[in-house]
Amino acid sequence: MSAFEVNFDGLIGPTHNYGGLSDGNLASANNSGEVSNPREAALQGLEKMRMMVRFGLVQGVFPPQPRPDDWTYIDTRMTGEHTAFDAARDIPRAARTDPRLLKVAYSASAMWAANAATVSPSADTLDGELKLTAANLASMLHRSFEHPTTTEVLRQIFKATTTVSAARVFPALHSHPDFGDEGAANHVRLCADHGGEGVELFVYGRTAGESTAGFPARQTLEASQAIARAHGLRPERTVFARQSRKAIDAGAFHNDVVCVGTLDTLFFHEFAFEDTPGTLDALRRAGNGLFALKSIMVPAADVPLADAVSSYLFNSQLLQMPGEDRLVLFAPTETRDTASTARYCEALVAGNGPIGRVEFVDVRQSMRNGGGPACLRLRVVLTDAELASVHQGVILDELKIDRLQDVVRLTYRDTLTPADFADPDFAVEALEAYEAIVAALDLPSLA
Numbered sequence: 001m002s003a004f005e006v007n008f009d010g011l012i013g014p015t016h017n018y019g020g021l022s023d024g025n026l027a028s029a030n031n032s033g034e035v036s037n038p039r040e041a042a043l044q045g046l047e048k049m050r051m052m053v054r055f056g057l058v059q060g061v062f063p064p065q066p067r068p069d070d071w072t073y074i075d076t077r078m079t080g081e082h083t084a085f086d087a088a089r090d091i092p093r094a095a096r097t098d099p100r101l102l103k104v105a106y107s108a109s110a111m112w113a114a115n116a117a118t119v120s121p122s123a124d125t126l127d128g129e130l131k132l133t134a135a136n137l138a139s140m141l142h143r144s145f146e147h148p149t150t151t152e153v154l155r156q157i158f159k160a161t162t163t164v165s166a167a168r169v170f171p172a173l174h175s176h177p178d179f180g181d182e183g184a185a186n187h188v189r190l191c192a193d194h195g196g197e198g199v200e201l202f203v204y205g206r207t208a209g210e211s212t213a214g215f216p217a218r219q220t221l222e223a224s225q226a227i228a229r230a231h232g233l234r235p236e237r238t239v240f241a242r243q244s245r246k247a248i249d250a251g252a253f254h255n256d257v258v259c260v261g262t263l264d265t266l267f268f269h270e271f272a273f274e275d276t277p278g279t280l281d282a283l284r285r286a287g288n289g290l291f292a293l294k295s296i297m298v299p300a301a302d303v304p305l306a307d308a309v310s311s312y313l314f315n316s317q318l319l320q321m322p323g324e325d326r327l328v329l330f331a332p333t334e335t336r337d338t339a340s341t342a343r344y345c346e347a348l349v350a351g352n353g354p355i356g357r358v359e360f361v362d363v364r365q366s367m368r369n370g371g372g373p374a375c376l377r378l379r380v381v382l383t384d385a386e387l388a389s390v391h392q393g394v395i396l397d398e399l400k401i402d403r404l405q406d407v408v409r410l411t412y413r414d415t416l417t418p419a420d421f422a423d424p425d426f427a428v429e430a431l432e433a434y435e436a437i438v439a440a441l442d443l444p445s446l447a
């Protein structure tokens, strides 16, 4: 069956800010409290989507989540009250009593669509149905309440609630650190061509119950195994590999900070995996009869781990362009601006390997929170029939991108500090901007 990869990018929301909320994410910590520019952030994200459309690729978009609509949910646990949310009363009180919690409630982190879900294309599942499992994001409070809305949005978009659904959307795993799941950021699919059977690689940072010192390892082996079972993946085509502690402690809080793969190619840092030869061996065995693995390991001597993490070289999208033999690495501009990664990219394309070209994209607003090009998108391999059944309001062309940019220019602020969250008018403004975006995507509001 022929199929292709569709990238669904998260549209950056009107409350995009630098909250310093993610332990173990160096960019989030380093930029904590800085002034953000939600308007520029969303425009940059939409320009990235425009580049993909111009490349001739199918590009989709996920709406932001309504913020601060979960605030009452969080706050009732703080105050014991169960009254309906009233911005004029509740926002100043929260700003007084617990400004960090208020920041949590305003988090725009759902923009990083790679953390929305794990996706198994219909070619990989035993019953031939596309499967998506929303990620519980149980490790970070500000992300742990994204999943109910994510499940709902995925069901709206993939029409997974109708009787003729082309996809099944599973709700998130039980929200406990032992089942910590961060979605596609820790998942790579390898294959000969997108429509054929593939191998799914799940990368975890710890096992349930294991105590670790250092930065949090967010994904557990048990969560990855539960998803593989729920999706009906063939055990012989599934690989579980441990991320190296060294990478996590250097700030690689997701595997996609040190590794990216597509088709038969895996591009990764020397210190990405705890056991590199074992992981490559397991991938070769799992891909036996399907494809011959092409691995590109970047030595620490060429790109030190610290540079890989600050430049986000591996948080690039690895793309198969129409009419091109070799893959294109769609990398953040920070990769061009970091000496070691710029040098590495030049050598990479000069060689005869599977990557023939590097393109750069400016997503600096997102990068300053630890979210590069690959974080911003969720890959969904779809057949023609599956694509036809997707909600068409979220499949983009340049005209729709223009319209979304107009809405952003009209409704988003260009300056935001965490202190602005104390202003009740901002809560109203942010929810109005959200409503304008979902209306432009022809989706029902979930506020």
Ligand code: SUG
Pocket: 017, 018, 019, 020, 021, 022, 025, 028, 029, 109, 112, 114, 115, 140, 143, 185, 253, 254, 256, 257, 369, 370, 371, 372, 374, 375, 376
């Ligand atoms: O979960 N940053 C996100 C970045 C997610 C990047 N995604 C992938 N690697 N796929 C995170 O740490 C920071 C928010 C703040 O500090 O305000 C944040 O949530």
